[in-house]
Amino acid sequence: xxxxxxxxxxxxxxxxxxxxxxxxxxxxxxxxxxxxxxxxxxxxxxxxxxxxxxxxxxxxxxxxxxxxxxxxxxxxxxxxxxxxxxxxxxxxxxxxxxxxxxxxxxxxxxxxxxxxxxxxxxxxxxxxxxxxxxxxxxxxxxxxxxxxxxxxxxxxxxxxxxxxxxxxx
Amino acid sequence: xxxxxxxxxxxxxxxxxxxxxxxxxxxxxxxxxxxxxxxxxxxxxxxxxxxxxxxxxxxxxxxxxxxxxxxxxxxxxxxxxxxxxxxxxxxxxxxxxxxxxxxxxxxxxxxxxxxxxxxxxxxxxxxxxxxxxxxxxxxxxxxxxxxxxxxxxxxxxxxxxxxxxxxxxxxxxxxxxxxxxxxxxxxxxxxxxxxxxxxxxxxxxxxxxxxxxxxxxxxxxxxxxxxxxxxxxxxxxxxxxxxxxxxxxxxxxxxxxx
Ligand SMILES: Nc1nc2c(ncn2[C@@H]2O[C@H](COP(=O)(O)OP(=O)(O)OP(=O)(O)O)[C@@H](O)[C@H]2O)c(=O)[nH]1
Ligand SMILES: [Mg+2]
Ligand SMILES: [Zn+2]
Ligand SMILES: [Zn+2]
Numbered sequence: 398x399x400x401x402x403x404x405x406x407x408x409x410x411x412x413x414x415x416x417x418x419x420x421x422x423x424x425x426x427x428x429x430x431x432x433x434x435x436x437x438x439x440x441x442x443x444x445x446x447x448x449x450x451x452x453x454x455x456x457x458x459x460x461x462x463x464x465x466x467x468x469x470x471x472x473x474x475x476x477x478x479x480x481x482x483x484x485x486x487x488x489x490x491x492x493x494x495x496x497x498x499x500x501x502x503x504x505x506x507x508x509x510x511x512x513x514x515x516x517x518x519x520x521x522x523x524x525x526x527x528x529x530x531x532x533x534x535x536x537x538x539x540x541x542x543x544x545x546x547x548x549x550x551x552x553x554x555x556x557x558x559x560x561x562x563x564x565x566x
Numbered sequence: 567x568x569x570x571x572x573x574x575x576x577x578x579x580x581x582x583x584x585x586x587x588x589x590x591x592x593x594x595x596x597x598x599x600x601x602x603x604x605x606x607x608x609x610x611x612x613x614x615x616x617x618x619x620x621x622x623x624x625x626x627x628x629x630x631x632x633x634x635x636x637x638x639x640x641x642x643x644x645x646x647x648x649x650x651x652x653x654x655x656x657x658x659x660x661x662x663x664x665x666x667x668x669x670x671x672x673x674x675x676x677x678x679x680x681x682x683x684x685x686x687x688x689x690x691x692x693x694x695x696x697x698x699x700x701x702x703x704x705x706x707x708x709x710x711x712x713x714x715x716x717x718x719x720x721x722x723x724x725x726x727x728x729x730x731x732x733x734x735x736x737x738x739x740x741x742x743x744x745x746x747x748x749x750x751x752x753x754x755x756x757x758x759x760x761x762x763x764x765x766x767x768x769x770x771x772x773x774x775x776x777x778x779x780x781x782x783x784x785x786x787x788x789x790x791x792x793x794x795x796x797x798x799x800x801x802x803x804x805x806x807x808x809x810x811x812x813x814x815x816x817x818x819x820x821x822x823x824x
């Protein structure tokens with residue numbers, strides 16, 4: 398359900414890292430999705446194909462999702478295993494003292510980028526070169542909002558909040 | 567060329583949530599994030615909760631919905647500050663929304679912030695709001711296998727509320743089976759049975775809330791250099807015992823037993 402926002406964030410990270418590395422385009426982005434995260438990998442990959450459009454870096458990029466299994470560890474008997482279903486009782490001794498070792502990751506792990514020097518040996522693809530001064534889209538432009546800190550509350554607002562306040566996201 | 571990134575896709579949310587958590591830690595404010603499928607009874611529970619906490623604690627409410635301020639209207643009747651966050655399409659609350667709206671309901675002496683998330687069992691699970699506890703609601707009309715279908719939230723929550731228990735007599739909802747399912751996904755998680763309609767079980771829910779508030783204040787005192795408890799257990803119990811909701815619940819029970 399929230400895969401669109403995640404896809405947009407992945408593109409932002411890829412753009413920023415490409416720019417930082419002085420790359421001309423991103424060939425591959427490896428994404429790690431923990432087994433415990435509420436992410437539909439197929440939707441995410443599909444949406445990445447759509448939202449990469451305005452970015453010159455990620456136009457032809459391949460996105461790959463790697464699942465990080467949830468490793469569970471029993472503190473009673475010392476057993477360690479990969480979670481099958483969502484059962485957090487020990488496989489071997491039945492204990493409830495089970496610790497989660499992994500499976501909560503949701504990250505851009507690494508990328509394969511092409512830097513300008515590499516490009517000379519390749520046939521340039523039309524419309525592939527980054528525009529100069531191109532900026533990754535800010536959060537606000539894609540539906541989210543730029544975080545706001547320490548807003549001053551007016552007396553009127555304060556009075557209103559005693560009853561009912563309504564606001565956008 | 568290979569570039570190592572290792573950056574969380576939820577980094578922005580995590581950063582803001584950490585900032586909120588730190589501020590609430592400093593101010594000893596307990597924050598609870600209520601999560602359930604649409605219509606499981608979050609607002610109804612909050613109505614009863616606010617009714618019960620009136621005059622006891624300084625409480626504020628943020629309530630998220632995709633559209634309308636109906637829920638905030640229902641909650642504003644109890645004299646506590648309430649703010650509706652209309653997400654216009656977003657199916658969950660994010661930390662930046664909480665940070666943006668917080669000042670509308672914040673008070674210097676705030677004890678407890680209740681956040682009603684958008685009705686959704688999926689993504690609210692992954693979005694930290696800086697809360698002390700996620701509270702998951704499962705209503706008796708949903709089926710005892712709901713935890714198996716949406717396990718993540720039931721695993722992450724600190725307490726589960728089985729709501730609308732007044733309807734049990736009309737349904738074939740199997741409470742023991744629901745408890746068994748929850749026990750596999752989250753062994754040891756407290757499961758409270760409540761009815762916002764009759765008030766049944768509300769005393770235990772209010773007590774749970776009070777204990778969280780008391781613990782947070784105590785924890786803070788201890789790190790400060792060991793003053794006496796801000797809200798000693800005895801006092802918490804006394805407060806819980808005399809809340810209107812508790813009284814009503816007891817009365818309802820008595821009537822039932824007769
Ligand atoms: N019988 C009975 N009905 C309840 C109870 N709690 C809530 N309801 C009803 O269930 C419906 C939904 O309740 P809400 O409190 O609005 O549910 P919600 O989780 O806030 O819903 P959303 O905000 O839309 O996700 C309403 O018609 C309530 O009157 C209860 O304990 N017993
Ligand atoms: Mg509601
Ligand atoms: Zn074991
Ligand atoms: Zn969502």
